[in-house]
Amino acid sequence: MEKSSGTTKYLSLGILALAIQGCGGDTNTSTNLDKVNISGPATGWEMVWSDEFSGTSIDAAKWSHEIDCAGGGNQEAQCYTDAPENSWVADGILNIAALKAAEGAEKPYTSARLSTKGKADFLYGRIEMRAKLPVGQGSWPAFWMLPSENVYGIWPRSGEIDIVEAVNLKAKDAEGNPEAHVYGTLHYGREWPKNDQSGKAYTLPDNINPADDFHTYSIEWQQGEIRWYVDDYLYATQRRSELRYNAKEQPVGLAYKGWYTEYYDQSSGDLNLTWSNQPFDEKFHLMLNFAVGGDWPASVNETGIDETAFNSENKYLVDYVRVYQCTSNPDTGKGCETVRPGYDNLDDALVEGKAPVPTPPSDGVAKDLLIFDSTPNPNWAAWDCCGGSTPDLVDDADKGDVYRFVVGETPTVNGFISRSAFITDPAGVPSPFDASPIESTGVLSFAMKLVSAPATADATWSVKLESNEGATAVELPITDSTEGLAPTVGQWQTYSFSLSLLASKGLDLSAIDVLMVFPAWGSGNGAEYLMDEVKIARPNSSLPSLVVFTDNENPDWPMWDCCGGSSPSVVSDDAEHGIVSEFTIGSAPTVMGYTNRTEFGGSGTAFDATSIYEKGLIQFDLKVVNAPNTADAPWLFKVESNNGDSAAELALTASVEGLTPSADWQSFSFPLVDLAAAGLDISAIDVLMVFPAWGLGEGAVYRIDNVKISQPGADGPSTDSLTLFVDQIADAWSIWDCCAGSTPEVVSDDNEHGAVAEYVIGEQPTVVGLFADDGVYYDASAAVSTGVVRFEMKVVSAPSDPSAEWKFKIESGDASTSAELSLSGSLEGINPVVGQWQTYTFPLQTLADAGLDSSAIDVLMVFPSWGTGNGAVFRLDNAIIGTP
Numbered sequence: 106m107e108k109s110s111g112t113t114k115y116l117s118l119g120i121l122a123l124a125i126q127g128c129g130g131d132t133n134t135s136t137n138l139d140k141v142n143i144s145g146p147a148t149g150w151e152m153v154w155s156d157e158f159s160g161t162s163i164d165a166a167k168w169s170h171e172i173d174c175a176g177g178g179n180q181e182a183q184c185y186t187d188a189p190e191n192s193w194v195a196d197g198i199l200n201i202a203a204l205k206a207a208e209g210a211e212k213p214y215t216s217a218r219l220s221t222k223g224k225a226d227f228l229y230g231r232i233e234m235r236a237k238l239p240v241g242q243g244s245w246p247a248f249w250m251l252p253s254e255n256v257y258g259i260w261p262r263s264g265e266i267d268i269v270e271a272v273n274l275k276a277k278d279a280e281g282n283p284e285a286h287v288y289g290t291l292h293y294g295r296e297w298p299k300n301d302q303s304g305k306a307y308t309l310p311d312n313i314n315p316a317d318d319f320h321t322y323s324i325e326w327q328q329g330e331i332r333w334y335v336d337d338y339l340y341a342t343q344r345r346s347e348l349r350y351n352a353k354e355q356p357v358g359l360a361y362k363g364w365y366t367e368y369y370d371q372s373s374g375d376l377n378l379t380w381s382n383q384p385f386d387e388k389f390h391l392m393l394n395f396a397v398g399g400d401w402p403a404s405v406n407e408t409g410i411d412e413t414a415f416n417s418e419n420k421y422l423v424d425y426v427r428v429y430q431c432t433s434n435p436d437t438g439k440g441c442e443t444v445r446p447g448y449d450n451l452d453d454a455l456v457e458g459k460a461p462v463p464t465p466p467s468d469g470v471a472k473d474l475l476i477f478d479s480t481p482n483p484n485w486a487a488w489d490c491c492g493g494s495t496p497d498l499v500d501d502a503d504k505g506d507v508y509r510f511v512v513g514e515t516p517t518v519n520g521f522i523s524r525s526a527f528i529t530d531p532a533g534v535p536s537p538f539d540a541s542p543i544e545s546t547g548v549l550s551f552a553m554k555l556v557s558a559p560a561t562a563d564a565t566w567s568v569k570l571e572s573n574e575g576a577t578a579v580e581l582p583i584t585d586s587t588e589g590l591a592p593t594v595g596q597w598q599t600y601s602f603s604l605s606l607l608a609s610k611g612l613d614l615s616a617i618d619v620l621m622v623f624p625a626w627g628s629g630n631g632a633e634y635l636m637d638e639v640k641i642a643r644p645n646s647s648l649p650s651l652v653v654f655t656d657n658e659n660p661d662w663p664m665w666d667c668c669g670g671s672s673p674s675v676v677s678d679d680a681e682h683g684i685v686s687e688f689t690i691g692s693a694p695t696v697m698g699y700t701n702r703t704e705f706g707g708s709g710t711a712f713d714a715t716s717i718y719e720k721g722l723i724q725f726d727l728k729v730v731n732a733p734n735t736a737d738a739p740w741l742f743k744v745e746s747n748n749g750d751s752a753a754e755l756a757l758t759a760s761v762e763g764l765t766p767s768a769d770w771q772s773f774s775f776p777l778v779d780l781a782a783a784g785l786d787i788s789a790i791d792v793l794m795v796f797p798a799w800g801l802g803e804g805a806v807y808r809i810d811n812v813k814i815s816q817p818g819a820d821g822p823s824t825d826s827l828t829l830f831v832d833q834i835a836d837a838w839s840i841w842d843c844c845a846g847s848t849p850e851v852v853s854d855d856n857e858h859g860a861v862a863e864y865v866i867g868e869q870p871t872v873v874g875l876f877a878d879d880g881v882y883y884d885a886s887a888a889v890s891t892g893v894v895r896f897e898m899k900v901v902s903a904p905s906d907p908s909a910e911w912k913f914k915i916e917s918g919d920a921s922t923s924a925e926l927s928l929s930g931s932l933e934g935i936n937p938v939v940g941q942w943q944t945y946t947f948p949l950q951t952l953a954d955a956g957l958d959s960s961a962i963d964v965l966m967v968f969p970s971w972g973t974g975n976g977a978v979f980r981l982d983n984a985i986i987g988t989p
Contacts, residue, residue, distance in 0.1 A: 145337050146325075149441035150231050150429035157425045158199045163192060168219040168393075174211045182243070182398035182410060183214040190417070192217035199423040201395040203244070203415045214415055218394035226253040226388040229438030231429040232268060233323035234393075237422040238287075240316040241414020242276040242407045245396035246421040248322060250389040257368035257384045261300045264366070264384035265292035266331065269322035271315055272402040276411070284406050285314045287322070289333035289341050293384055294459065295367045299575065301459035303364070305333070305341035319424055327431070327438030329382050332448065342448050346380035346460040356380075356463035358534070362525070365460035380460055391428075395421040461574045462525065462535040470649075471542040472716040473642035476521050476620065478879045479506045482719075483533035485521045490621070492517030499635070503597055503844055504552065507637040510622075512559065512629035520621035521639060524574065532782075537573065537616035538641060540604055544614055546643045547604040548587075550919055553622065555592040556633040564628035566592055568602065570612055571619035579610040583622070587921070592634070599920055604641070617641065642880060644918035644961035650815035651712045653699050653793060654725075656684045661708035662699045664688070667794075669695030678808060682726065682770060685810040688795075690733070690802035698794035699812065702748065711747065711789035714777055717816040718787060720880070721777040722761075724813055727795060728770045731806040738801035740766050742775060744785055745792035753783035757795075766807070777814075790814065826892070826987025827883045829875050829965065832860045841876035843966075845869035854899070854980060858942065861982040866904070866974035872914070874966035875984060882918070882961035885949055888987050889959055892949040896984035898928075898967060900937040902976060909973035911937055913947060916964040917957055924955035928967070937979070949986075962986060 156167050163170075170187035183203060185191075192201045203216035234248045247270040252263040267290040275283045290304030309315065325332045333341040346365055349358040359380070366384045370377055396402075398410045433440025447453030476485045487496035487508045492515045501507045510519040522528075525535045540547055549570070558564075569580040584591055586600040608614050620639065624632050653662045657675065664673035664686050676687045688697040701707035714721055723744065743754040758765055761774040777787050793812065797805050817836050829835050833851065840849040840862045852863045864873045877883070885892055894915060903909075914925040929936050931945040949959050965984065969977050 145443075146231065146429075147441050147443040149432050151432050152427055153230070153430045154225055154227070154428040155425060156199075157197065158194045158423065159197050160194060162194055163199065163219070167224055168221060169224065171218045171220055171394075176212070176399060177396070179396070179399035179401065180403075181245070181396045182212055183216040183396060184210070184212045185218040185394070186215050187217070188215065191215055192219065197424070199393070201246075201393065201421040201423075202417050202419070203239075203395050203397045204417065205412060205415055213412075214397040216395045216397060218392065220251075220390060220392050222251070222253060222390040224390075225428075226390040227428055228386070228388045229326050229328065229435070230431065231323060231325045231441070232391070233321060233425075233427045233429070234268065235319050235321045235424040236269075237317075237319045238271050238274055238315045239395065239414075239419045239421050240275040241411050241419060242273050243398045243402050243410030244274060244414060244419070245270070245272050245399060245402045247271075247392070247394055247396070248423075248426075249392045251392060252384065253388045253390050256387050257366050259296060261292040261294060261302075262296055262366055262368050262384060263387065264364075264389070266324065266326070266385070266389060267291070267304065268324050268333070269335075273406040274316040275314060276406040278406055283314060285309070285312070287315055287335060289324070291331065291343055291364055291385075291458075293364045293366050301365075303343060303456050303458045305454075305456050307333075307335055307340045309335060319422070325438075325441070325443060326385070327442070328386065331385065332442075332444070332454075334443070337443070339443060339445055339448050340454060341456055342454045343456045343458060345382050345385075346458065348380055348463060359460060359462055361457075362460050363458040365458070378461070378463075380463065391426065393421075393423065393426070459526075462537070469542050470713065470716045471643065472539070473543070473547075473880055474538045474540070474640060475719065475880055476639040476641070477508060477636070478638050478640065479504070481508075481530070483530035484528065484536035485523045486527050486529060486533065488520060488522040488527055490518045491515060492519075494519075501554070501635060501637070502846070504554075504635075504637045507554075507635045509556075509633065509635050512624060512632040514630050516627040517629070518569065518621045518623040518626070520569075520619065520623070522620075523618045535618070537618040540614040540617055540641050543641075543643050544604045544608055547641060548601050548644060549604065549607065549620070549641050550599060550601040550921075551620075551622070551639040552597050552599050552637045553592060554597045554635040555594045556635060557631060558592075558594055559624045559629045560631040561624070561628040564624040564632075566622070566624055568600070569619075569621040569623075570607060570617055571621075572613040573616040574618065576616075577611055577613040579607050579612040581606075581610065597637075599638075601919075601921060638879070638919065640880070644882060644921065644958075649713070649716060651813060653812035653814070654686055654809065655811050655813070658686070659699075661710065662701050662793075663706045665698055665700040665705050665792075667696045669693040669697075671695075673697060676808070678728070678810070679770075682728075682808075682810045685728075685808045686812075687730075687806065687808050690797065690805045692803050694800040695802065696743065696794045696796040696799065698743075698792065698796070698809075700793075701791040707791070711791040712814060714787040714790060714814055717814075718777050718781065721814065721816045722774045723777070723780070723793065724772065724774045724811065724815075725793075725795065726770050726772050726810045727757075727766055728808045729766045729768055729805070730808060731804055733797045733802045734804040735797070735801040738797040738805075740795070740797055742773070743792075743794040743796075744775075744780055744790060745794075746786045747789040748791065751784055751786040753780040753785035755779070755783060770810075772811075826888075826985050827885075829984040829986065830862055830896075830981060831983055831985075834862070834875070837878040837881040839876050839878070840864075841874055841964075843872045845871035847871075847873075849873060852980070854982070858897070858899075858980075858982050861899075861980045863901075863978065863980045866969065866977040868975050870972040871974070872966045872968040872971070874914075874964065874968070875981075877963035882963050883986055884960045885962055885986050886958075886960040889949045889953055892959075892987045893932075893946050894949065894952065894965065894984075894986050895944065895946045896965075896967070897942050897944050897982045898937060899942045899980045899982075900939045901978040901980065903937075903939050904969045904974045905976040906969070906973040909969035909977070912966070912968055912970055913945065914964075914966040914968075915947075915952055915957055915962060916966075917959060918961040919963065921961075922956055922958040924952040924957035926951075926955065942982075944983075 174184035250266040255263040294301035329345040346363040347360040431441035566583040571578040703709040740757040911928040916923040
């Protein structure tokens with residue numbers, strides 16, 4: 106039974122109840138008596154309190170009547186009274202009747218609500234009622250419990266236990282069948298309206314309706330667990346949440362999502378969130394009542410209230426209420442569990458709660474977050490809050506795959522969210538982002554294109570971020586961005602907001618979980634807009650990497666034979682690989698690789714890869730000199746963390762390359778996300794192993810080189826130079842056509858130039874060049890005074906427009922700054938000549954004077970001026986940035 110101290114806590118319950126047919130029932134359960142043996146409660150229960158209703162009146166020593174018309178804050182239609190016509194005892198039965206009220210009464214119905222508060226309360230035990238429930242559209246009988254002292258705060262922070270509820274019994278459901286569900290539910294969490302609930306709906310076997318006869322409804326409540334029963338059949342189990350910790354003993358997830366509570370510490374005044382036994386570790390008292398109408402019953406089945414159902418013949422009949430204590434351990438209630446197979450299985454009786462994923466304290470590691478750039482992030486769902494639309498991926502001529510959002514007549518906000526209730530991708534997990542370590546340098550940025558404007562012409566566009574399930578939030582006009590732009594129909598525009606600005610406005614940066622972009626509430630009808638390149642990042646980031654072995658042994662990560670007694674050695678291989686690691690397996694089963702643990706000579710400083718989780722790789726080269734004697738022995742890769750507390754083992758064929766080891770050097774790459782999904786805690790990696798399966802490796806001799814853990818292309822600041830193209834494109838960069846849809850190619854030129862990049866421009870206006878992967882930037886700021894951008898170019902065929910001017914453009918920080926010059930503005934001062942390779946050099950200082958911030962270079966473009974390039978074919982080679 107739901108109460109909210111006079112406030113309407115079921116703000117949107119109509120929609121919820123229609124979906125789940127019950128106030129807390131996330132899953133409907135029916136009994137299959139052919140598969141489950143019902144044998145009654147377990148032994149060990151001792152009755153400590155009961156009311157058999159054997160007298161001639163309601164026992165005032167056990168029950169009090171609550172007298173009010175508030176309806177529990179659920180818009181109920183009754184006043185509760187102590188009038189004998191609403192509640193009485195006869196023939197060993199408690200009768201509660203809801204009746205039509207007298208003309209002019211405050212509410213149209215009267216009924217009764219009984220409570221044991223101040224007379225009897227309980228902590229743990231078996232609480233049981235045998236009853237026959239009333240029928241009718243609008244009927245709402247309940248047997249439930251409330252805390253006797255609100256130790257953790259007002260409802261529902263201190264909890265509520267609904268032992269059984271039913272609404273509208275025998276009224277028709279959507280399929281025309283008589284309503285027959287009962288519900289068991291818990292209420293907990295934050296103060297209304299951010300409260301949570303979880304539970305399960307149940308139907309009796311053989312189409313039995315709870316209104317046809319008496320049935321026994323009970324819970325068994327012990328420390329950390331509550332179980333619900335009908336006629337001794339256990340149909341639902343709920344538990345305290347179980348936290349999952351990383352190697353630093355920080356809570357990073359939930360092994361089981363159960364209940365939780367938020368409360369103020371009485372000594373410090375701090376607002377705390379706990380995933381422990383609270384709030385269901387304090388004494389609760391019993392409640393019995395028969396409500397009429399309210400948000401839930403009136404919104405489902407036949408809707409509203411059938412006034413003919415409320416009369417002295419349609420009664421809530423209670424045979425007894427009994428409370429038992431577990432004699433094995435009264436203090437915890439444990440030791441008397443009445444359970445069956447499946448009671449603790451999420452596919453059966455176990456109910457998933459609504460606990461939020463914990464946010465660990467900031468580890469101080471600077472990370473970047475890519476929310477969306479052409480490819481959806483499974484941890485961040487595209488989301489329409491309230492309008493009922495489903496954001497979808499569409500193809501845009503300029504950007505490729507982008508997300509489309511629409512706003513209809515129903516007011517809504519749109520954006521991206523990382524909360525469990527909204528993540529639909531099976532691979533996704535709630536991942537609040539800790540941006541606090543990059544507060545001083547980080548930026549929220551996104552690209553947006555308005556397809557159609559709202560019908561309200563002067564609608565204000567806003568950007569809103571929330572953190573820690575809405576505990577903090579900040580909302581700004583979109584024109585407060587660094588660019589200061591308002592959305593313009595048909596144009597892609599970039600918007601940037603510094604994290605320091607967001608923090609100054611009150612946003613907790615440590616657990617960002619929602620980003621919204623929207624026309625002001627209620628003014629967005631007709632708006633359609635596209636979003637891409639959504640990220641929270643540093644324009645110039647330096648991410649951690651680890652070289653385990655390249656050319657020589659890393660003394661912090663020595664080579665290692667686990668169990669065979671051999672000593673892996675450093676040997677010389679071919680000219681390309683030079684010095685490599687060599688491993689030999691004898692008759693003793695073993696595994697081999699590299700270890701950081703002190704007992705094997707390592708430094709003991711494990712590698713924390715959390716900041717490169719999404720894009721990071723573990724990579725190595727492998728060559729088999731002698732194959733194992735067991736010809737079909739599978740080759741494996743295993744990684745361990747935190748002294749073996751967690752590990753992941755995969756076949757080498759599960760690498761990105763999907764290769765089987767051979768006598769040739771081959772490269773193998775394993776994404777950190779795959780290893781984490783296989784069970785690895787990536788925050789304390791301390792062992793890497795490559796080996797034939799245990800016991801099958803005898804005779805194997807193999808070599809390993811270039812072992813590293815890194816995010817490709819994220820090498821951080823550099824004072825040297827970056828080779829963008831010499832024979833091939835640099836890692837994490839691509840040859841690129843901005844807007845015409847062509848695919849530039851690597852082709853063969855003359856003996857001097859070999860492989861080069863070739864671009865072809867057609868009728869569609871475009872610019873082309875070299876483009877960095879998302880999140881990859883080159884920092885040339887240390888070389889501004891001496892550095893250059895240099896490349897060679899050969900025009901194969903000139904543009905058909907003789908007025909075409911050849912341009913060079915360079916961008917930095919996702920186009921936050923740029924510089925554009927004519928090719929004739931190079932140091933060489935020349936224009937292209939068809940058929941000739943020519944060198945062009947642009948000093949970084951010249952580019953800086955033209956407006957470029959060289960600390961985050963991510964695009965270089967060479968092109969005939971916009972719209973004049975049709976027919977041009979040209980080639981680029983030997984492109985570098987930095988000190989010559």
